[in-house]
Amino acid sequence: MTSGGDAAGMNPAVKAAVERARQLGMKPFVIYDGLEGLIDGKIKAATRDLTCEMSHRGGTLLRSSRSKRFFEYSYREQAYKHLKDNNIEHLVIAGGDGSFRALNDFFNDFQVPFAGIPATIDNDIAGTDYCLGVDTAQNIILNCIDTIRDTAQSHHRAFVIETMGRDCGYLAMTAAICSGADILVVPELPYDLESIKKRLQPQIEEGVGYVIAIVAEGTKKAQELTDWLSTNTGMDTRLTVLGHMQRGGAPSARDRLMGARFGTRAVEALHSGNINRIMVYHDGHHGECALDQVAGQKYHVSQSIIKLCEDMTR
Ligand SMILES: Nc1ncnc2c1ncn2[C@@H]1O[C@H](COP(=O)(O)OP(=O)(O)OP(=O)(O)O)[C@@H](O)[C@H]1O
Numbered sequence: 565m566t567s568g569g570d571a572a573g574m575n576p577a578v579k580a581a582v583e584r585a586r587q588l589g590m591k592p593f594v595i596y597d598g599l600e601g602l603i604d605g606k607i608k609a610a611t612r613d614l615t616c617e618m619s620h621r622g623g624t625l626l627r628s629s630r631s632k633r634f635f636e637y638s639y640r641e642q643a644y645k646h647l648k649d650n651n652i653e654h655l656v657i658a659g660g661d662g663s664f665r666a667l668n669d670f671f672n673d674f675q676v677p678f679a680g681i682p683a684t685i686d687n688d689i690a691g692t693d694y695c696l697g698v699d700t701a702q703n704i705i706l707n708c709i710d711t712i713r714d715t716a717q718s719h720h721r722a723f724v725i726e727t728m729g730r731d732c733g734y735l736a737m738t739a740a741i742c743s744g745a746d747i748l749v750v751p752e753l754p755y756d757l758e759s760i761k762k763r764l765q766p767q768i769e770e771g772v773g774y775v776i777a778i779v780a781e782g783t784k785k786a787q788e789l790t791d792w793l794s795t796n797t798g799m800d801t802r803l804t805v806l807g808h809m810q811r812g813g814a815p816s817a818r819d820r821l822m823g824a825r826f827g828t829r830a831v832e833a834l835h836s837g838n839i840n841r842i843m844v845y846h847d848g849h850h851g852e853c854a855l856d857q858v859a860g861q862k863y864h865v866s867q868s869i870i871k872l873c874e875d876m877t878r
């Protein structure tokens with residue numbers, strides 16, 4: 565099943581999990597609509613017709629949800645009954661840390677073992693350097709910034725571009741580094757508008773420059789920075805909120821490959837009795853973590869990335 569925000573790479577992960585389960589002699593099912601679907605019993609045997617569409621498709625063909633009902637024991641009990649009716653003994657979930665917490669609660673209630681696959685464009689899950697969907701989202705964001713840059717340059721304008729990421733600035737930071745942005749505002753770093761103004765002064769005075777500013781949604785500073793740039797640079801300043809166009813799209817090669825690795829390993833973990841583990845990719849190696857190393861911890865963007873960003877914040 566897939567849960568939380570959709571992420572490119574979820575489909576390849578599901579395909580790999582289903583195929584590995586079959587190879588290991590298990591009978592794989594899919595659950596539609598995430599936790600909401602689990603409560604409502606939207607469960608079907610996984611077919612080859614479904615999985616053969618999965619390598620190249622963005623979003624999640626199993627669909628997803630954010631479920632208020634799953635917080636309530638009575639609905640989790642209803643979900644458990646559906647699993648029992650179908651003789652389902654293990655769950656694999658691709659989602660963010662909220663989804664892992666949900667299945668942990670479910671395990672505490674009904675002892676259904678699970679494996680978690682990190683999948684969220686926010687890249688905010690502790691214990692793993694990579695979550696499915698991130699590479700695809702980064703490429704989309706970079707295409708957008710490159711496109712906007714053409715207009716910024718042609719019209720001598722300032723553009724503020726807001727990226728997703730919830731409370732995490734990872735997408736904004738990597739986009740700013742890769743696009744050569746002038747200004748960056750993220751939750752992880754303080755920023756100093758006075759020194760930014762001094763730094764940009766020469767290019768503004770020349771009258772030919774333009775400005776690209778990247779703002780992480782978690783700061784809620786995009787409009788404020790747009791107003792500030794307009795007032796303090798005198799440039800025609802526009803704000804572009806990239807929004808949900810960052811989340812969809814065909815998975816990149818990296819997301820397909822990582823999806824295949826995570827999906828395969830999730831099933832292998834359960835098959836070998838290694839239950840309630842989250843698949844992770846850390847320091848160039850695939851591995852597994854206990855839930856409390858993942859869901860109970862705050863994700864920190866690596867210092868090497870933060871260092872590359874500092875000059876854009878002052
Ligand atoms: N402690 C919990 N107990 C039961 N259910 C939970 C718990 N935490 C989260 N959930 C369920 O998990 C769902 C998914 O969590 P959430 O909406 O936070 O997304 P996520 O998996 O963290 O993904 P994303 O990073 O894309 O937002 C929630 O909508 C809720 O139904």
Ligand SMILES: O=P(O)(O)OC[C@H]1O[C@](O)(CO)[C@@H](O)[C@@H]1O
Nearest residue numbers: 569660684685686728729730811
């Ligand atoms: O699509 P929704 O439910 O509005 O959620 C948006 C949130 O989901 C994410 O896209 C993924 O967690 C965040 O970056 C964003 O804050």
